[in-house]
Amino acid sequence: MxxxxxxxxxxxxxxxxxxxxxxxxxxxxxxxxxxxxxxxxxxxxxxxxxxxxxxxxxAGAALVPNHDSYSLRGGLNHVAVVVDDLDAAEARVRAEGLTAHSHADYEPGRRFYFHDTDGIEYEVVSYP
Missing domain, CATH: 3.10.180.10 (2,3-Dihydroxybiphenyl 1,2-Dioxygenase, domain 1)
Structure with missing residues (x-):
């Protein structure tokens, strides 16, 4: 396995x-x-x-300010989550006050991205 x-x-x-x-x-x-x-x-x-x-x-521990993870060695670029209904997932993201971006249809599915309030990027993807 x-x-x-x-x-x-x-x-x-x-x-x-x-x-x-x-x-x-x-x-x-x-x-x-x-x-x-x-x-x-x-x-x-x-x-x-x-x-x-x-x-x-x-409490009191310092967090590093948001940075461009794609240029930081060892940075987290994004977390990808697979959903059945991409449009419904995007509606929930928007309802949280977050902004969906970088929408794309690609082989083999569809996707978009959003950043949470800590600047962590999530990819949301759906496959047929």
Whole structure:
């Protein structure tokens, strides 16, 4: 059996708020929440098989301002999520007050991107 991606761990400003937003957008649930390294807090949000670990450091820990991840070695470029109904997903993104951009039809599907309030980019894709 090939290896399977289980989770990606990302630093966000507010793990609880980000988890709630991702739940509204993609129907994901919180798998776990609790204390994390360096006095931080983590929320795991996703499915039974795959999730995002949303980490925030201790109070007062500095976050690096938004940057162009595509020019930062080791930067996270985007997180891709597959949905059944791309138009409905985009409507939910817009309802969150976020801006969808870079729409494209490509072989084999359709996609768009958006940035969350922490500047993390998500690709939302649908395949026929």
């Amino acid at each position: 090939p290896a399977m991606l289980e989770h990606v761990n990302m630093t966000v400003t507010d793990p609880e708020a980000t988890a709630a937003m991702l739940g509204r957008l993609f129907g994901w649930g919180v798998r776990w929440r609790g204390a994390a390294k360096n006095g931080g807090h983590t929320v795991h949000v996703g499915t039974d098989a795959q999730y995002l670990a949303l980490f925030s450091g201790s």
